[in-house]
Amino acid sequence: MNMVKILTLLFFGISTNAITTTSTDNGKCEEFTNTCAVISCGSQRSAGLPGRDGRDGKEGPKGEKGDKGQQGHRGSQGPPGKIGPPGAKGDKGSIGQKGEQGVSATSEVDTVREQMKVFERELHLLQASLNKYNKILLFHGGKQAGDKVFVTNGFEENFENAQKTCKEAGGNLATPRNAAENSATQEILHTKGESSKSFLGISDAQVEGIFKYLTGEKMTFTNWNLGEPNNSKDNEDCVEIQDNGKWNDIPCNLLRLVICEF
Template sequence: MIKVLSLLMLCMCIKADNGKCEEVTSTCAVVTCGTHSSSGLPGRDGRDGKEGPNGEKGDKGLQGSRGIQGPPGKIGPPGVKGEMGSVGEKGDPGRSASSEVEVVKGQVKALEGQLHLLQENFNKYNKILLFHGGKKSGEKIVVTNGQEETFENAQKTCREAGGKLATPKNAAENIAVQEILQTKGDTAKSYLGISDIQVEGIFKYLGGEKISFTNWNLGEPNNSKDKEDCVEIQDNGKWNDIPCSLLRLVICEF
């Protein structure tokens, strides 16, 4: 009995540090006296205690994910107006469409003048060639320097003069070469710009084309002694194949 009363008193008053008692009856369970019985109902939760002291500062946590970009800020004030730059140099005056046409006309007129001058010089050159014994046939002029050369040297002489060995491509041109030979004597002969050096029996012009006109002597070409690869024209206008090493009168065409 005494023990039961003591327990009731303990539940009614708990001595605090300041010597006062605080009622805690609402936190104590009801104790029944009497014989031992089964356990009673659980009591209610007690009041929260006093706030304890702050704990120690914890370690820095992991960096969180980047947040959503915020809205744009307000437009800033306008910048200060810069100083005006220095004035540039004055450009060339432009040309109108009509002035461009006039320039082109002037250039065309100048070219026409140059062309006319070239034509005059060409005609004068032709007259000089004819004056010195040259012969004209169509657009060609044939002339001799009076020297005798081998086939190779005769080619070189004509090439350096701006022409090439006489190469008749029709009867009129052949006669023009013949007339020059007749002024040099009965035995005068000249190389033509024709040979079968590349392929035996196939005579071609120096440019490589097959010949389109011939005036062979009877029985020619015969390639005598298998050494006749070049062609000469005689004072009678007939052709004959001969060795390329013989000396013949140089006649060039321009």
């Protein structure tokens, strides 16, 4: 009868969740927790053949939620995600401090105009000083003709030295370019007495018979004596002005009164 029950349990696949032991002393069966519905009791018998694999039973009820485990180590950083949509437009910021005022083109023009006014004032002062200087020269025997002032140092020198003296003073040898300038030079000769003569800034040293100003320019005014220039003895490359205002060609090594123009 017991074997029939065992075979019946194996046939229907009912697995037991309890352990059953048989006592040899009193032949009773002791039951532990969760025993099956059918318990066989009796004397110990030999083990039967292994039963067929049973089928899983129904899933039991869900157990209670366990305690929270310890936090694990931080994993490696994953790849960057896609760029999200643009955020909402922020509030307008506060107004910054006002910058320095720039210089406009009009201001630059005004600056240039002011500089020109200063330059003109300085030029007028310079002109006034020059006029004052000219008056001083005239007071000491100088003669003015147009924009030129003619003066003498009272010494006689040859052509080369006379020219050097005038250059060092910031002027040139007297070079009349019109009748007024020629008369001013003549008047200075009169202050030194009769028969006074002076070199002019004119020469034909480069090309014989072609007189030019020392600057290399062609002459625009002449006042030669009758029969002059004649290049007497082929040695007259320089020009003198006589007390009568007439010109004459003479050797350059003679001594004549130094008259400079400024």
